[in-house]
Structure formats: structure tokens, C-alpha cells
């Protein structure tokens with residue numbers, strides 16, 4: 386007898402009505418004609434059964450840092466300044482408290498994997514990492530958190546930060562991060578990327594960098610990152626987040642660099658909600674959207690995913706920790722409206738992100754880990770349009786969260802609406 390049976394679900398890939406049987410944390414039946422009784426049963430009532438969602442790019446340490454740190458200009462520069470002024474004083478207890486609130490919301494929305502950037506610099510030292518590593522351990526049975534050592538203020542000319550980055554990896558950071566456009570110029574950006582590869586290769590770690598998060602077309606770290614990825618044989622192991630300067634490049638430059646991104650098998654994360662908010666601040670009309678060229682990247686066959694990045698803080702006042710909301714905003718910002726494009730948007734925080742994380746056994750199929758979310762929608766477009774409650778969130782066969790929504794319309798009103 387299966388431990389858990391999900392009845393009357395719609396398969397996220399085939400659109401077929403299926404029952405899903407789960408035993409020992411693994412899917413052992415996906416059956417259109419039903420499976421036998423389980424120890425526990427959930428009636429999906431026509432909800433989509435999907436592999437669980439993935440938050441590709443987040444910062445737990447400064448989530449919900451809102452009070453007293455208001456960004457009046459709304460720019461990235463002011464946000465970084467405001468954050469730098471207070472990050473030394475963040476305590477482990479406070480980081481844990483806010484991280485737990487963000488993770489609770491993410492989990493209820495079906496997020497079971499997260500990539501999290503942790504500031505490593507002269508101001509933060511290693512003390513934020515020291516607070517975040519226990520967060521990763523504490524929530525290990527609920528969500529997989531990958532920690533990225535993130536030298537937000539550059540390292541090309543700062544041996545002390547390079548040393549901190551090595552120590553961060555030694556302490557247990559999972560990936561090497563970066564922010565080449567935070568350096569003085571493109572030469573230093575290239576140097577930062579070189580150092581990142583040196584560290585990553587030593588630890589056999591993947592790389593995930595904040596890339597060209599600026600409206601200034603001078604910055605093209607993405608090109609260097611792609612070239613270095615190929616030179617180091619790191620294809621498929623390197624991710625570029627943000628990539629906003631792409632929106633400022635001319636088409637010929639963009640085409641040239643997108644070819645290299647494809648050849649290097651880079652993964653691109655667009656952080657559309659936050660970048661729509663932060664970029665283009667200095668523009669006269671027409672104001673640029675300031676996000677990665679999602680449509681062209683998808684057309685070129687590049688793996689594109691999307692990330693929340695920030696939750697109600699000096700960088701971004703909004704957010705719900707719902708990858709479906711991020712995908713919907715991405716779809717608006719990137720003009721994704723054709724059926725294939727809608728499917729791509731829906732796949733960004735799912736299959737595309739799983740490819741970035743190199744997850745195996747991801748999907749609703751026999752033999753896959755039972756990491757699932759029931760989305761109360763009949764199709765991808767409905768999932769994005771309504772971002773409905775997640776009927777159930779299941780991790781290795783264990784039901785972690787269930788959400789129901791109850792709307793009561795007065796019978797007299799219902800008669801008119803019906």
C-alpha cells in the first residue's frame with residue numbers, strides 16, 4: 386500500500402487526469418486509470434500536480450529589513466548604501482527570525498529549493514555567513530538551501546576579500562558568487578571572474594554571479610563569464626543573474642554575446658520584479674525595462690529561470706516568495722504571451738531552475754523523488770494568471786503544507802453572477 390496517494394490530479398506535462406502513488410518518498414505510480422488505496426490520500430480535485438518550485442536567486446539575510454531603511458531614490462546604489470550601513474549590526478537571531486518568515490512563505494507556496502547569496506566583504510566579514518549556515522542546517526529537512534559566497538563590493542583589488550572568499554568556501558559555502566560590475570572597470574571585472582574560477586575549481590563548486598546589474602552598456606561581464614566558462618570547461622555549471630545591461634546594448638552586441646552564452650551553456654536568471662523597480666531610474670521617457678533579454682535568450686535555446694531576489698527591503702518593497710508571481714511579472718516584462726512562451730515562464734521556476742541546479746529525478750514520473758506541489762489550476766496559463774493557493778506541498782512524500790481558500794459570495798449576489 387502506498388504511503389500517500391494523490392487522486393484526481395492533472396499531470397503538469399501531459400494534461401492527463403492521474404492518480405499519483407508515493408512510497409518511501411519516491412513516486413511509484415502515475416496512473417490515468419487510478420491506483421489502489423493509500424495510507425493517506427489527498428483529493429487534488431483537478432489541481433495540477435507539478436514538481437515543487439525553485440527559488441533561484443534570493444537573499445535571506447536582508448529579507449524583511451524594511452523599518453528604518455527606506456530607499457527614497459529607489460535606486461540600487463542607495464539600496465546598497467543603506468544596507469552597507471546596517472549589515473555589520475545584524476545579529477544571528479534577527480537573521481534567523483526574518484529568514485524563517487521568508488522560508489515559511491516560500492514553503493507554503495511550494496518552494497523546496499533555494500539559492501541564497503550571502504554578502505562576503507570588508508563590512509560583513511564572515512559574520513553573515515556564520516549566521517546563514519545554521520539556517521541552512523536548521524531547515525535542511527524542509528528545503529534545500531544552497532549558499533553562495535557573494536563579494537558584493539568586488540575583490541579584484543582587495544586581497545582581503547579574496548582571502549575571505551576562500552575562507553567562506555572552507556566554512557561550507559556551496560557556490561562561488563560575484564558581482565563583476567561592482568569593480569572599477571571591465572579589466573577588474575575580468576580579474577574578478579578569473580579569481581572566482583580559481584576558487585570554484587579548487588572546491589569543485591559551481592558559480593553563480595550577479596552580472597551587469599546596471600543600465601550602463603559599458604558593462605559586459607556576461608561575455609567574459611561565457612568565455613571563461615568555456616576556457617575552464619565549466620559548461621552547465623555557471624549561472625548569470627540579473628544581466629540588466631543586455632537591455633542597454635545594441636542588438637548586434639547582444640546577438641554576439643547571446644551566442645557565447647549559449648555556447649558556454651550558461652544559465653541566466655532574470656530578476657524581473659526587482660530590476661523593473663531598480664533600473665531605468667535615470668531615464669527620460671521612454672524608460673527602459675532594464676531586464677535581461679529573456680525572449681531572445683529563450684529563442685537562442687539558453688536556459689532561463691527567474692528569481693525573487695529580495696523581499697520587502699531597501700532593494701524592493703514588495704514580494705510574496707511565490708515563484709509564480711515572479712514568473713508572471715517576468716512574462717509581462719519580457720512580452721511572453723504565445724503559448725510556448727507562457728509554458729517557458731511556467732517552467733522557469735520549475736524545470737529550467739532544476740536544470741540549473743542539476744537536480745536529478747525532478748518531475749512527476751515513476752522513480753522521481755516525491756517533491757511535489759498541487760497548484761489549484763487547470764493549465765499553465767491559469768497557474769500564472771491566478772497564482773492560486775497551493776493545495777498541498779509534499780517533500781519526499783511528507784505533506785509539509787496545505788492551503789485552502791474560501792470565498793463566500795452571498796446567495797443573492799451569486800444569483801446575479803450565475
Ligand SMILES: [Zn+2]
Pocket residue numbers: 442443444502595694
Ligand atoms: Zn541578488
